Amino acid sequence: MDIFLSINNREQVIKLPVLPTEFRIQSGMKNDTFDTISQGEIKLIGMSALKAIAIQSFFPAKEYSFLRDDSYKGWEYVEAIEAWKVRRVPIRLVITDSPVNMPCTIESFEYGIQDGTKDIYYTLTLSEFKFIKLKQGKVEYA
Structure with a gap:
């Protein structure tokens, strides 16, 4: 398994050098609950909510034997x-050996040094991004 982040159809690609110990995708629903006079509380099933994922790992500042990629070093990843984030474009998250291949937005990116290795530990929180599909219509005048 490998995890890739990229922008603009692979204009720039980051392969995470150290895989997280786990990942979980949050996939919810936008259901609504209403109070009625005759039936009490009822629930209406809504549409799918945007998926979300948080990735926790570290960006190495030096060479390790277990690295999956060494294209960048430490702070270059950050x-x-x-x-x-500054470009404000969606990024693509791909996790090989899984069905995960989705455009995302960066919701938060927390990083810092926690030991003497100078490795940068991070939590990257991503949320699904849906491209808007608009149908072109005709404008009619009365």
Whole structure:
């Protein structure tokens, strides 16, 4: 399994160098609950909510034997992701050996150093991004 983040149809790609110990995708529904006079509380099934995922791992500051990629070093990963935030474009998350391949927005990116290795530990929280599909219609004048 590998995890890739990219922007603009693979204009820039980051392969996470250290896989997280786990990942969980939150997939909810937008259901509504209403109070009625005759039946009490009822629930209406809504549409799917946007999926979300939080990835926790670290960006290595030096070489380790277990790295999956060494294209960037330490703070270069942080700089790339921060630059993506500034560009305000959706990113694509791909997790190989799984069906996960979705456009996302960065909801939060928390990072810092926690030990003497200079490795940068991070939590990257992503939310699904849906491209808007509009139908073109005719404008008629009365």
